[in-house]
Amino acid sequence: MSGATLLKETGPREVFCGLTSIVWLHRRMPDAFFLVVGSRTCAHLIQSAAGVMIFAEPRFGTAILEERDLAGLADAHDELNRVVKDLLDRRPEIRTLFLVGSCPSEVIKIDLLRVAEKLNNELRGKVTVINYSGSGIETTFTQGEDGALKALVPLMQTTNKEQLLIVGTLANAVEDRLIKIFGKFGIENIHSFPPRNSTNLPSIGLGTKVLLTQPYLTETSRELKDRGAEILQTSFPLGVEGSRKWMETAAKAFHVPQSTVDATLEPLIARAQKALAPFIEQLKGKKLFLLPESQLEIPLARFLHNECGMDLIEVGTPYLNREMMKQELDLLPIGTQVVEGQHVEKQLDRVRESSPDLVVCGMGLANPLEAEGISTKWSIEMVFSPIHGIDQAADLAELFARPLHRKNILSQKKPQTT
Numbered sequence: 001m002s003g004a005t006l007l008k009e010t011g012p013r014e015v016f017c018g019l020t021s022i023v024w025l026h027r028r029m030p031d032a033f034f035l036v037v038g039s040r041t042c043a044h045l046i047q048s049a050a051g052v053m054i055f056a057e058p059r060f061g062t063a064i065l066e067e068r069d070l071a072g073l074a075d076a077h078d079e080l081n082r083v084v085k086d087l088l089d090r091r092p093e094i095r096t097l098f099l100v101g102s103c104p105s106e107v108i109k110i111d112l113l114r115v116a117e118k119l120n121n122e123l124r125g126k127v128t129v130i131n132y133s134g135s136g137i138e139t140t141f142t143q144g145e146d147g148a149l150k151a152l153v154p155l156m157q158t159t160n161k162e163q164l165l166i167v168g169t170l171a172n173a174v175e176d177r178l179i180k181i182f183g184k185f186g187i188e189n190i191h192s193f194p195p196r197n198s199t200n201l202p203s204i205g206l207g208t209k210v211l212l213t214q215p216y217l218t219e220t221s222r223e224l225k226d227r228g229a230e231i232l233q234t235s236f237p238l239g240v241e242g243s244r245k246w247m248e249t250a251a252k253a254f255h256v257p258q259s260t261v262d263a264t265l266e267p268l269i270a271r272a273q274k275a276l277a278p279f280i281e282q283l284k285g286k287k288l289f290l291l292p293e294s295q296l297e298i299p300l301a302r303f304l305h306n307e308c309g310m311d312l313i314e315v316g317t318p319y320l321n322r323e324m325m326k327q328e329l330d331l332l333p334i335g336t337q338v339v340e341g342q343h344v345e346k347q348l349d350r351v352r353e354s355s356p357d358l359v360v361c362g363m364g365l366a367n368p369l370e371a372e373g374i375s376t377k378w379s380i381e382m383v384f385s386p387i388h389g390i391d392q393a394a395d396l397a398e399l400f401a402r403p404l405h406r407k408n409i410l411s412q413k414k415p416q417t418t
């Protein structure tokens with residue numbers, strides 16, 4: 001039975017849009033290019049989120065819709081075709097081109113699917129062009145990855161061979177470590193999605209067992225299931241508890257003896273618990289409020305309560321997939337208030353009333369809350385940091401201990417008098 005009390009809320013939202021996920025996806029697949037079809041606002045968002053210099057030649061860009069396009073005075077489809085051809089002439093190393101829709105391209109109804117189909121016919125397999133939406137009208141920032149992966153599924157070949165498919169972007173070093181652990185279990189046929197090269201897509205079919213690394217891949221997992229894969233229902237690999245259950249689920253699916261699992265994981269768990277100890281000291285008994293942004297909130301709350309001793313005031317999530325989250329909800333303490341959706345003003349009122357020690361939130365809310373003396377942690381840091389797996393548990397805890405530590409130091413500093 002779930003320990004959580006589930007509530008729903010709608011109203012004004014304060015979240016990043018799906019374009020943000022380009023920042024980690026372009027690093028994962030260096031042979032791909034992400035072309036946002038959007039406005040100058042979209043271009044600014046990507047550049048500031050990625051922290052790149054304007055003169056660098058990154059693997060993403062924006063085809064800027066000018067006022068003439070937005071007013072319907074120019075044929076935006078023709079303009080886009082021209083921009084894509086210029087780009088591909090200049091960057092012959094691009095193997096996959098993602099055309100990423102935005103709020104403006106959706107408002108003026110540019111049919112990116114049709115543009116992609118036309119370009120694919122013209123390019124005859126030299127470059128694969130696919131499209132998805134990163135628009136902020138309907139999506140939050142992690143759903144951008146869901147859209148991009150979903151768009152890649154139809155390009156995957158079919159296989160019925162037994163294999164483990166790890167789904168969701170991870171830091172390469174973390175992924176290597178996880179694959180090594182599964183190798184010790186004796187699971188050898190392991191693939192990742194997204195792959196490290198966009199053209200190296202894994203095959204999929206009836207023998208595929210999928211382990212999700214991220215809780216925001218609802219659409220992608222639906223597509224993978226439709227292709228015959230089995231989605232293993234488990235917790236997410238954050239912290240010792242979640243990572244252990246995640247790995248044990250894979251072990252069970254591949255008939256690995258429990259004794260092998262224990263012998264492999266016990267030393268890692270002992271090391272992780274030792275590394276976690278100083279952070280537990282700092283986090284224990286502190287009140288935590290998670291505002292909805294990344295869909296990582298529920299596994300994070302579970303880790304911060306069960307392993308670090310924090311008290312949960314409220315756990316917000318922009319979207320709750322009850323089936324995918326069942327195991328995580330069951331691990332939350334009885335009575336935890338989980339709120340799906342957002343009414344930012346009401347949530348901020350509840351934050352102020354409950355005087356939390358730490359609020360996990362989007363960057364847009366962090367500064368105003370800090371100005372009111374409330375410590376914050378940006379949700380977006382969780383997707384840029386290597387936090388998955390038993391080995392990373394202490395690093396994950398440290399991300400939350402840091403703002404509390406900083407506040408402590410600042411409160412001890414006395415103003416200088418002359």
Ligand code: SF4
Binds near residue numbers: 043045101134135
């Ligand atoms: S896609 Fe929408 S929300 Fe995102 S930067 Fe562009 S205009 Fe803003």
